[in-house]
Amino acid sequence: MQQYNTTVTLEEAEVQKLVAQLRGPLLRPGDDGYEQARHVYNGMIDKHPALIARCMDVADVMAAVNFARDQQLTLAVRGGGHNGPGLGTCDDGLVIDLSLMKGTRVDPVGRTVRVEGGCTWGDVDHATHPFGLATPSGFISSTGVGGLTLGGGIGYLSRTYGLTIDNLLGVDMVLADGSFVTANADEHPDLFWAIRGGGGNFGVVTSFLFQLHPISTVYGGPMLWPFEQASEVMKFWCDFIADAPEDINGWFAFITVPPAPPFPEHLHLQKMCAIVWCFSGALEEAEAALQPIRTAIPPAVDFAGPIPWPQLQTHFDALYPKGLQWYWKTDFFNNLPAKAIDLHVKYGAQLPTMHSTMHLYPINGAAHRPDPNDTAFSYRDASFAEVIVGVDPDPSNNQRMIQWARDYWMALHPYSAGGGYINMMMDEGTDTVQSAYRDNYARLTQIKATYDPSNLFHVNQNIKPGQ
Incomplete structure (x- = not known):
């Protein structure tokens, strides 16, 4: 297997040949725009590529791939730059930056x-x-x-x-x-x-x-409950979502209420549990579809209602801007027995920072129809995808967040299906990839x-x- 350079020994003539082949800019340390271009979504990642090819079209991508291969350079590919462990960038290699290809x-x-x-x-x-x-x-x-x-x-x-x-x-x-x-x-x-x-x-x-x-206007948004009701809400949600009509989706979360509108001031910075809903059926049927939970466990805050699809998609953008420190852990679950729910509540009560959270996403319904070997994505029999994330603006909190996320994951992993979602894991090695x-x-x-x-x-x- 080819070994790729981790130190830069590029001939200037070769770099200039690449420049001549590209329609987009090729950035190097010290160039205008390099510092902005090298940063990714996770502020915990601080890497310095030797070259960033800001590709404009397919021909640019072909030229950059050929250059990296011929020069035996480490190559990373970045689209949106959201990858948790920063696998859209690298030190001392070439980054193919696709962010100008917006068609x-x-x-x-x-x-x-x-x-x-x-x-x-x-x-x-x-x-x-x-x-x-x-x-x-x-x-x-x-x-x-x-x-x-x-x-x-x-x-x-x-x-x-x-x-x-x-x-x-x-x-x-x-x-x-x-x-x-x-x-x-x-x-x-x-x-x-x-x-x-x-x-x-x-x-x-x-x-x-x-x-x-x-899909145009859906019925969605968060409902919040006091943390003291977390176990009751999680149990209800697990049972409800297992058999709910497929046009109902709702994911469960532990949160710290942001100290800003539209959240009521008396709840600011309180730990609560939440379900964020998305009902994509006929709007006149939405109230009846969500009535079971509103009746069984009335929420303390209820923001669910008609909302344009793009607005639901941007609901949490402002809360999680680029540059925060992120640490991820993930697992799939076939079910959540009472002991697992108890452990969730235990660690959910310990959210280490305001931005830190745990989400449980339902992946049953239509996602179950393909067989596990129909696509590379294997966990077609799982019911939930769990992600535990330590997040904060301040790097001094990183160790505390990381330890909380690892402890939380270790406690729940014995109840898991054995592997996690690659989009929500850090760089953890071959065994973790194989289990995915x-x-x-x-x-x-x-x-x-x-x-x-x-x-x-x-x-x-x-x-x-x-x-």
Whole structure:
């Protein structure tokens, strides 16, 4: 397997050849814009690439891939830059920055959208909402389309229309040898299988083609309860969401109430539990759909109501701006027995900072329809995806947040399905990656060997080429 340089010994003439091939700028330390371009969403990540290729089109991506391979440079690929462990950047290597590739094209008749690799989900919603259409995505509009999709794509519409990859019709991508291919159910079907959950291991996706659905105004938003009711609310939610109609989605969270409107002042900085709802059925049926929980355990704060889809997607953007310190831990769960709920409540009461949280996302309903081996994403039998995140603006709180997240995860892991969601884990090594894919890992290593035998694309949750 090829070894890639971790120290920079680039000939200036070779760099200038790359500059001549690019339409977008090539940034180096000291250049205007370099400092801004090197920073990613997680402020805990502080890396200094030797080169950042701000690609404008597919030809730029091909040139950058060829340069990194020929110069034996460490190569990272960045779309939205939201990756928790900062796997969209690197020290001393080349970053392919797709953020200038923002094109979208909606086909309202065929109900599809073509999205370039630098788009965020906010860009997609901006393009599709005027047509009354959307595709399943995540929970924060500034998240990159590429990273979220390639890892699977859990979000507000998972129970209704499946994961993001279940709505992916095809991709265009640049491979490690610099060639350009289209992958879909008919062309390179093995590659298409692998990228639906296999992350950025197989090349640079320059555009995605998604199926759209009639989503415009939904009924959604958070309900909050006092922390003393957390166990009762979690138990009710687990039972409710297991059998709820597929047009109902609601994820559970432990939160510290932000000290700002629209939250009532007397609740500011209090620890509470929450469910954030998204009902995508007929609006006149929404009140009845959520009446069971409003009746059984009346919330202290109830913000759920009709809301345009893009507005729900941006609900938490302001709370989590770029530059905060982040540490992630994740697991899948088939069920949550009483002891697991008790442990959740124990550690939820210890949220170490205002931004720190735990979310449980339901991934049953439509997300259960594919078999575990239909896509690289393996946990089709799991009911919940858990993410524990320590978050804060102040780096001095990092160790406390990290220890809390690890302790919380260790306590719950024995009740888990055995692996976690690659989009919500730190850089934890091969064993963790293998547990994320279970029986699909062997097939992924063989596809990796076909399309990237030298492991050029290794700055990711890495799948190593099979022998």
